[in-house]
Amino acid sequence: MSKVEENKKAWGLLSENHYHHYKQQFQENRYQFNPIVLKDLGNISGKKVLHLQCNTGADSIVLAKMGADVIGVDLVPDNIFFAKQLAKDLDVRNIDFIESDIMTLMEKHEGLYDIVFTSDGAIGWLPDLKKWGRTIRHFLKEDGFFYVHDSHPFYLTFDEDKIVNGVTEIKYPYFKQAPDEETQIGGWASEAKEAKNYFWMYTMSHLINSLAQAGLFIEFLNEYDRCVSGMGGTTEDQDGLFCYPALEGALPITFSLKATVR
Ligand SMILES: C[S@@+](CC[C@H](N)C(=O)[O-])C[C@H]1O[C@@H](n2cnc3c(N)ncnc32)[C@H](O)[C@@H]1O
Numbered sequence: 001m002s003k004v005e006e007n008k009k010a011w012g013l014l015s016e017n018h019y020h021h022y023k024q025q026f027q028e029n030r031y032q033f034n035p036i037v038l039k040d041l042g043n044i045s046g047k048k049v050l051h052l053q054c055n056t057g058a059d060s061i062v063l064a065k066m067g068a069d070v071i072g073v074d075l076v077p078d079n080i081f082f083a084k085q086l087a088k089d090l091d092v093r094n095i096d097f098i099e100s101d102i103m104t105l106m107e108k109h110e111g112l113y114d115i116v117f118t119s120d121g122a123i124g125w126l127p128d129l130k131k132w133g134r135t136i137r138h139f140l141k142e143d144g145f146f147y148v149h150d151s152h153p154f155y156l157t158f159d160e161d162k163i164v165n166g167v168t169e170i171k172y173p174y175f176k177q178a179p180d181e182e183t184q185i186g187g188w189a190s191e192a193k194e195a196k197n198y199f200w201m202y203t204m205s206h207l208i209n210s211l212a213q214a215g216l217f218i219e220f221l222n223e224y225d226r227c228v229s230g231m232g233g234t235t236e237d238q239d240g241l242f243c244y245p246a247l248e249g250a251l252p253i254t255f256s257l258k259a260t261v262r
Helices: 003-014 015-027 035-041 059-067 077-089 102-108 129-139 202-213
Strands: 048-052 067-074 093-098 112-118 140-152 180-185 193-199 217-224 252-258
Touching: 003 077, 003 193, 015 077, 035 140, 035 180, 035 252, 048 059, 048 129, 059 067, 059 077, 059 093, 059 193, 067 077, 077 093, 102 129, 112 129, 129 140, 129 202, 202 217, 202 252
Parallel strands: 048 067, 048 112, 067 093, 112 140
Antiparallel strands: 140 252, 180 193, 217 252
């Protein structure tokens, strides 16, 4: 089985739990983008948005609730099934979902979008960032833009069990090219499941170069010592963002980037 196929199988183990988790969050009015993403996106009402790696559709639904017409794309059939179910449950109609590997999306889907969007926990699942950059460019209108908010690649180098105590020890080398093989997946919106999966380290230069070489212009790249969800060891600030108290101001945890076609 290829690494992407292994990832597909692994992510599929989480779909139903993610659906229930996010459904409850929406029903309790607790699911929204963090203030950084909200400010960066601005008014997207009436825009056509392609959401890459949409999981079970939670962020796609937020985009649709902001007034955009949204197509979410994900590798996993059960993610698409539950994303459609979640949109139906919440009566969100300006939305649809497509099952596809991002790496082959250009061959399967037609359309041009005002915004291509991707968010937290997405990039490292993709084996070829140059193709990712070309895919983003391919689906953008001439006056469109790409937006991503995700984990900072430097943060991803650290041992996840030690950083919760403020200890920074490199476990995943920044420049490693082969993917890390993990034996567990999930753990934030579902209990973790045992399943082989692969995650590729990306560097800031990979990211910027793959977008620039696809013909995109970087409008901004912002780095933050905050993350969006309360991972172990973090505390919440007044904006609803989370940081490791011992590492506040010391290292980047997330970043956001906006790129335009011209
Ligand atoms: C951490 S989740 C992203 C969640 C995202 N923040 C959201 O809810 O909108 C990563 C997603 O990437 C998807 N994925 C992994 N590899 C992919 C690929 N090659 N093509 C498309 N989707 C992929 C997984 O199925 C999973 O749903």
